Amino acid sequence: MRDRVYLDWNATTPLRPEARSAMEAAFNISGNPSSVHSEGRAARKLIEDARSAIAAAVGADQRNIVFTSGGTEANALALGPGLCRAGGEPVQRLIVSAIEHPSVLAGGRFAQGAIQVAPVLPSGVFDLTSLAGLLESGPPALVSVMLANNETGAIQPIPEVAALVHGAGGVLHVDAVQAFSKMPINIKALGADILTVSAHKVGGPKGIGAVVASAGIEGLHALIRGGGQEQGRRAGTENVAGIAGFGAAVRAAIGAMDVDAPRMKALQERLEIGLRNHPGTVIFSDAVSRLPNTTLVSAPGLKAETAVIGFDLEGIAVSSGSACSSGKVQPSHVLQAMKADPALLQGAIRLSLGWDTTEADIDRCLEAWIKLSGVLRKATAIGLEQF
Numbered sequence: 260m261r262d263r264v265y266l267d268w269n270a271t272t273p274l275r276p277e278a279r280s281a282m283e284a285a286f287n288i289s290g291n292p293s294s295v296h297s298e299g300r301a302a303r304k305l306i307e308d309a310r311s312a313i314a315a316a317v318g319a320d321q322r323n324i325v326f327t328s329g330g331t332e333a334n335a336l337a338l339g340p341g342l343c344r345a346g347g348e349p350v351q352r353l354i355v356s357a358i359e360h361p362s363v364l365a366g367g368r369f370a371q372g373a374i375q376v377a378p379v380l381p382s383g384v385f386d387l388t389s390l391a392g393l394l395e396s397g398p399p400a401l402v403s404v405m406l407a408n409n410e411t412g413a414i415q416p417i418p419e420v421a422a423l424v425h426g427a428g429g430v431l432h433v434d435a436v437q438a439f440s441k442m443p444i445n446i447k448a449l450g451a452d453i454l455t456v457s458a459h460k461v462g463g464p465k466g467i468g469a470v471v472a473s474a475g476i477e478g479l480h481a482l483i484r485g486g487g488q489e490q491g492r493r494a495g496t497e498n499v500a501g502i503a504g505f506g507a508a509v510r511a512a513i514g515a516m517d518v519d520a521p522r523m524k525a526l527q528e529r530l531e532i533g534l535r536n537h538p539g540t541v542i543f544s545d546a547v548s549r550l551p552n553t554t555l556v557s558a559p560g561l562k563a564e565t566a567v568i569g570f571d572l573e574g575i576a577v578s579s580g581s582a583c584s585s586g587k588v589q590p591s592h593v594l595q596a597m598k599a600d601p602a603l604l605q606g607a608i609r610l611s612l613g614w615d616t617t618e619a620d621i622d623r624c625l626e627a628w629i630k631l632s633g634v635l636r637k638a639t640a641i642g643l644e645q646f
């Protein structure tokens with residue numbers, strides 16, 4: 260039996276061996292990728308190889324990929340007033356779905372007064388009717404809707420969103436950070452104008468991400484200005500090893516997706532059948548298409564922060580809601596946007612699986628869930644916060 264079971268893959272993934280080897284090799288290259296000598300060109304080659312891996316993975320042109328310091332910076336770079344599709348008008352306002360990651364909800368370079376939040380349905384899926392109303396009510400908008408939610412795993416209707424947005428002369432940004440390598444992504448088939456991705460969710464290193472623009476998108480202005488790196492869209496000497504690790508992780512993850520995704524799906528089903536056997540258990544967004552690795556579960560009377568500690572003591576790493584909010588006691592903004600039953604809001608636990616998860620891990624998690632949900636619900640009922 261493993262010492263520890265890791266079920267928090269949406270927070271971050273372990274480094275893939277392919278990424279580690281690529282990074283170790285990159286550490287031996289001393290050149291600056293902007294230098295014209297051999298050492299510089301060797302570093303440049305690593306960056307361009309990674310760029311082509313990411314471009315191939317999402318069906319984009321590699322000239323339209325900008326490396327950043329992660330998904331957060333990629334989202335901040337993508338969300339700028341002035342973006343437009345070829346021949347279109349520059350966007351003047353931002354519409355974000357209510358379940359976006361905080362790095363999107365922050366609104367990039369849009370002034371607070373120019374940001375509108377569009378609702379989701381109780382299923383956790385974006386509300387297209389509300390979007391249509393918002394689009395009609397003002398000038399061309401940049402709309403930001405994630406491909407899959409980081410907490411519930413719910414997959415959003417991006418092609419339908421794209422049709423509405425483009426029909427209204429707008430631009431569509433899709434945060435694909437959680438969906439990347441867990442489901443096929445093609446920027447054209449989705450109808451996205453700009454996609455954002457992050458390395459550490461696909462087995463790459465933390466602190467590297469990318470913006471992928473589709474052909475014909477104009478007005479993507481640098482957030483960090485200085486040297487002319489990344490075609491003037493992101494200044495600063497590139498993190499060569501990080502980028503090389505990202506490229507290697509993407510090649511490995513996309514290469515294994517046809518095997519990993521169905522395997523995770525089968526494990527997710529085993530997990531959810533086991534969870535549902537326990538009375539009172541609720542799995543969020545279970546009526547809609549979800550990522551094959553994500554299960555957000557709750558039970559009335561459960562306190563998520565206490566349950567996370569309980570799981571940890573049982574040797575299992577899980578998270579309460581999104582990782583970026585863990586440590587904070589506020590209920591998940593995603594569940595609030597879904598108008599989830601208040602009795603379930605405090606107890607939501609995210610179980611997220613990965614390529615290394617086994618049936619034994621799932622069974623151990625189920626044993627812990629049965630034990631903890633009983634103990635913790637009793638403790639809450641008699642007013643004990645800790646146990």
Ligand code: PLP
Pocket residue numbers: 269270328329330331332334360362405408409434436437457458459466467468582583
């Ligand atoms: N977008 C989504 C949907 C995420 O889940 C995350 C991270 O959890 C981010 C963006 C931010 O990515 P990064 O951690 O690389 O800054």
